[in-house]
Amino acid sequence: MTAPNYEYSLEGKIFRGNVPLVMGTRFDIIVIGEDEDKVLEFWRLCTEILEKCERRMNRFDPESEVSEVNRELSSGLAVTLGDEMRQAVAECIEFRDRTGGYFDIAGNPDAGLELDGNVLKPSVQGVSLDFGGFAKGFALRKIADVLKDKNVKNAFVDFGDSSVYAVGAHPCGDCWPVSLPSPFTGQVIADFRLKDNALSTSGNTPGYTGHIIDPHTGKACCARRIACVISEDPLEAEILSTALMVADDAAVNNIRTNFPDTEMKIFNLN
Numbered sequence: 001m002t003a004p005n006y007e008y009s010l011e012g013k014i015f016r017g018n019v020p021l022v023m024g025t026r027f028d029i030i031v032i033g034e035d036e037d038k039v040l041e042f043w044r045l046c047t048e049i050l051e052k053c054e055r056r057m058n059r060f061d062p063e064s065e066v067s068e069v070n071r072e073l074s075s076g077l078a079v080t081l082g083d084e085m086r087q088a089v090a091e092c093i094e095f096r097d098r099t100g101g102y103f104d105i106a107g108n109p110d111a112g113l114e115l116d117g118n119v120l121k122p123s124v125q126g127v128s129l130d131f132g133g134f135a136k137g138f139a140l141r142k143i144a145d146v147l148k149d150k151n152v153k154n155a156f157v158d159f160g161d162s163s164v165y166a167v168g169a170h171p172c173g174d175c176w177p178v179s180l181p182s183p184f185t186g187q188v189i190a191d192f193r194l195k196d197n198a199l200s201t202s203g204n205t206p207g208y209t210g211h212i213i214d215p216h217t218g219k220a221c222c223a224r225r226i227a228c229v230i231s232e233d234p235l236e237a238e239i240l241s242t243a244l245m246v247a248d249d250a251a252v253n254n255i256r257t258n259f260p261d262t263e264m265k266i267f268n269l270n
Contacts, residue, residue, distance in 0.1 A: 001054050004047045008036050012171070015039040022050050023058065023135055025160030032154040032171055042150050046143050053139040056085060057131040066129055069120070076125035086118045088131070088138060095239045098258045100251050102243040104215035105129045133212070136163045137200065137238025144198070144234055162201045165234050166194035182269055184224060189267055192230065200237035202227050202245045203267075214246040221246045223268070230263040240264065 006017040015031040027050060031039050056065045065085055072079045081089060092105045093113060106113055107130060112123025131138075136159050144165050147155055154168035156176050166176035175193040182189050183205035192199055202212060203226035210220035227244035231237040240259060244266055247255060256264060 001051050017043050023054055028158045030156050045146050049139055049142045057135040070128045073122050073127040078119050078121045081118050081120055090115055099243040099255055102247045102251055103239050107215050133242035137235035140165055140234035163238055165198045184269055197232050198234035198237045200229050200241040202241040212245045226267045228265045
């Protein structure tokens with residue numbers, strides 16, 4: 001994680017904070033109408049959350065907690081997890097089941113991950129955990145909780161353009177408006193009005209395709225598709241947008257049934 005930056009303007013009480021690189025992308029937030037002391041305390045907590053989540057879930061860092069876990073899992077050994085890692089894995093297992101296996105941090109339906117207290121048990125050797133499609137949403141949920149705890153009235157969080165969370169409204173409106181352009185044509189294909197909820201977008205672009213893997217087949221999704229999910233829970237939005245990219249029509253219908261209060265849109269692009 002690179003060094004965080006911020007600025008605060010007394011006129012309008014506008015706070016802007018950013019981290020140029022964390023979890024492989026950029027993090028930005030704007031908070032409107034809060035006193036400087038209050039928002040700086042929030043920013044301290046926010047950057048702590050980002051740093052801890054990256055240290056815990058970055059599988060490309062050999063010193064991260066998930067890398068240590070993966071080294072033991074690769075030999076088929078059971079692993080005792082720290083409390084927060086146990087919480088994360090438990091949620092991943094629950095979402096695996098509720099999405100019919102289209103979200104799976106093991107990327108393998110035969111891995112058979114099970115939790116017994118804090119002990120994680122694989123069914124086979126060679127299992128490796130990948131928190132892509134989870135870590136940003138997990139961090140964003142924690143940041144959303146801090147925004148609520150601090151009683152922040154109006155804020156907008158942008159996590160790499162693909163995961164956003166909105167509190168209250170833009171100063172010039174009654175919501176935070178977000179437009180979704182096609183990565184292939186630049187034309188706007190959807191407009192969203194966010195207020196006290198999250199939007200997660202997953203998809204392929206001309207320069208970034210095949211990064212989402214179907215856990216059932218092990219094959220990359222290369223379709224010109226974008227999946228968008230709006231939910232009060234940033235983690236749910238993040239996970240479901242990933243699952244919808246690789247789910248077939250029947251699985252999509254099952255996911256909609258299992259998450260009836262969540263708005264989901266899939267765009268198949270020319």
